[in-house]
Amino acid sequence: xxxxxxxxEALTKAALQRECQKVGTDDTGLMLSWGxxxxxxxxxxxxxxxxxxxxxxxxxxxxxxDAETMKSLRSASDGMEHSFLEPKDVHKMSVAAVARGSxxxxxxxxxxxxxxxxxxxxxxSWPYALPKNDMDIxxxxxxxxxxxxxxLNAVGSPHPELEVNLKLNGCSLRSDGSYDSxxxxxxxxxxGEGMSVEGRVGxxxxxxxxxxxxxxxx
Numbered sequence: 001x002x003x004x005x006x007x008x009e010a011l012t013k014a015a016l017q018r019e020c021q022k023v024g025t026d027d028t029g030l031m032l033s034w035g036x037x038x039x040x041x042x043x044x045x046x047x048x049x050x051x052x053x054x055x056x057x058x059x060x061x062x063x064x065x066d067a068e069t070m071k072s073l074r075s076a077s078d079g080m081e082h083s084f085l086e087p088k089d090v091h092k093m094s095v096a097a098v099a100r101g102s103x104x105x106x107x108x109x110x111x112x113x114x115x116x117x118x119x120x121x122x123x124x125s126w127p128y129a130l131p132k133n134d135m136d137i138x139x140x141x142x143x144x145x146x147x148x149x150x151x152l153n154a155v156g157s158p159h160p161e162l163e164v165n166l167k168l169n170g171c172s173l174r175s176d177g178s179y180d181s182x183x184x185x186x187x188x189x190x191x192g193e194g195m196s197v198e199g200r201v202g203x204x205x206x207x208x209x210x211x212x213x214x215x216x217x218x
Contacts (some may be wrong), residue, residue, distance in 0.1 A: 004101050007075035008062055008070075011105070012054050013181035014112055015061040027053060034060075053072060060110040069104065102131040125130055127177065143197040151192030160195070163188040 001059045010133045020030055027050070031037055034056055039050030063070040076093040079085025084091075103124070111118045122128075141162060145152065165186040189197050 002077045002081055004098060005074055005104060008058055008073075008133075011062055011108055011112065013110065016053070016057045019057070019061060046155050061111075063101070063104045064107065066100065066104060069097055069100040072197055073101040099130065106131045141197075145195060145197055146191070147189070147195035151194060153192055154190035155192075157190070160192075161190040163190060172185050 016027060016030070016034050020026055023033070025033065028046070031046075031049045031053050032039055032048075034053075036052045037046050038111045039164065041049065046168055051155065059067050061066065072093050076085070076097055076163060079093070080087075080090045107120070107124060115123075145160065150161050165188070167184045167186070168181065170182045174180055189195075
């Protein structure tokens, strides 16, 4: 997920340069045409407008006007990188933002490469409609560790461990060519003697295209 926002940052200047070439202006002219500063703005106002330019490039040219997805993806990325959000909150924000953000970023790359529109249409239609990502199967375990604070670590480990075993329990081909699958989950908590975890298992969540049926972990 963080890599998606890194991609956005890497694409920003390329998208800015291409847009300037497209409309025949420089970054100052583009800033003025987008209304980020008034034509007779003071130097301070022009500088403030310039600071807004990267964000506007991202909103218009990379996220195609989808400000909500852009905000969610950046917030989740920053929250995870700088640890000011709880993991469960990052997870919740990421589910929709990663799927939608991936589509926008892929389309922005194709546009920057000036791929013909017919080819873009083919590359963004079934079976390539959704970009492949590493979040097809999503889940979480939220709980409270109970026991002596000086005995948290698993044997031979510097920290407690949560082992996750996934088992494919049925798979069938749908009429539209997608797959209907069910995943069973087993969780094993490893820690010091006398420790336990009280909590609940989050329900496994389907990927955005519905290719994995939700299944409650056990």
